[in-house]
Amino acid sequence: MNPLASALVLAGSVTAVLAGIGLLRFETSYARFHAAGKASPVAFLLVAAGAGVEIGWSGAAEMAVAGAALILTLPVGVHLLFRAVHRTTPRGRLDIDELAPVEDRKHRRGETR
Amino acid sequence: MRRITTRRLVTIASLVFAWCALWGEASVANLASGVVLAALVSGTTIATPGRGRIRVVPLLRFGALVATDLVTSTVSVAREIIRPVNRTDEAIIAVRVPVDTRTHLLLLIVAVTVTPGSAVVDADPDTGTLYMHLLHADRRAAVTAHVQDLAALACAGLPVDHPAGAGGRP
Numbered sequence: 001m002n003p004l005a006s007a008l009v010l011a012g013s014v015t016a017v018l019a020g021i022g023l024l025r026f027e028t029s030y031a032r033f034h035a036a037g038k039a040s041p042v043a044f045l046l047v048a049a050g051a052g053v054e055i056g057w058s059g060a061a062e063m064a065v066a067g068a069a070l071i072l073t074l075p076v077g078v079h080l081l082f083r084a085v086h087r088t089t090p091r092g093r094l095d096i097d098e099l100a101p102v103e104d105r106k107h108r109r110g111e112t113r
Numbered sequence: 114m115r116r117i118t119t120r121r122l123v124t125i126a127s128l129v130f131a132w133c134a135l136w137g138e139a140s141v142a143n144l145a146s147g148v149v150l151a152a153l154v155s156g157t158t159i160a161t162p163g164r165g166r167i168r169v170v171p172l173l174r175f176g177a178l179v180a181t182d183l184v185t186s187t188v189s190v191a192r193e194i195i196r197p198v199n200r201t202d203e204a205i206i207a208v209r210v211p212v213d214t215r216t217h218l219l220l221l222i223v224a225v226t227v228t229p230g231s232a233v234v235d236a237d238p239d240t241g242t243l244y245m246h247l248l249h250a251d252r253r254a255a256v257t258a259h260v261q262d263l264a265a266l267a268c269a270g271l272p273v274d275h276p277a278g279a280g281g282r283p
Contacts, residue, residue: 038229061134075226096204
């Protein structure tokens, strides 16, 4: 196996393991999303880059399409998870929360979205 | 015959790339059929007709900034994961971003959310405000400056002729 490909795949695997550990170690849902929803696509991109180096141009192009699809769709899902958690957890969990007063004001005015 | 714009060239090139990638090889037949299909699709209204121009250099700089951000912030989140004591100090902050249209705001949200350590919890397109969740509240000033850099690059890369404020339609 090409050393560059091995290094990339190894780096991706380490990132994926760290993301898994972070999922268990972090305490709030938000922090867990950072570990699970953000570090794991980076892990995928690294492994895909390694695989692309190993299997040549046609494979690399397929990996690029898969990576682009992941990068474009995943943030939407992660963002919705963040928003859902923010709307369903009790206020005051974070020291600084500049969204809560805005949402409370909207709620008082009876605006539902 | 429609004018050949940078936007159309970029669209056709990306479509041909995706077509050949999915076929698995860049043979002459694949390239030719890809160009024909891409020209057809981008010339008709099958795909959403794009408006405005594309400036390639600012867009590439935008991509490069997001890529470096991806690497550095993954390292910082990884360091946070293996640190024995929990030193995260989470916060949700409001960041005003000077963008021209909702399209820019969407691009910005994807770029911010894809990098570990910062994420968009909610966005207000009427005022151009992003509500961002940070793992470390003390990085607030750096993150704000970074998002505003990204916003400037996004607006430079996809200029609009009549900026309507953040509330404008894409």
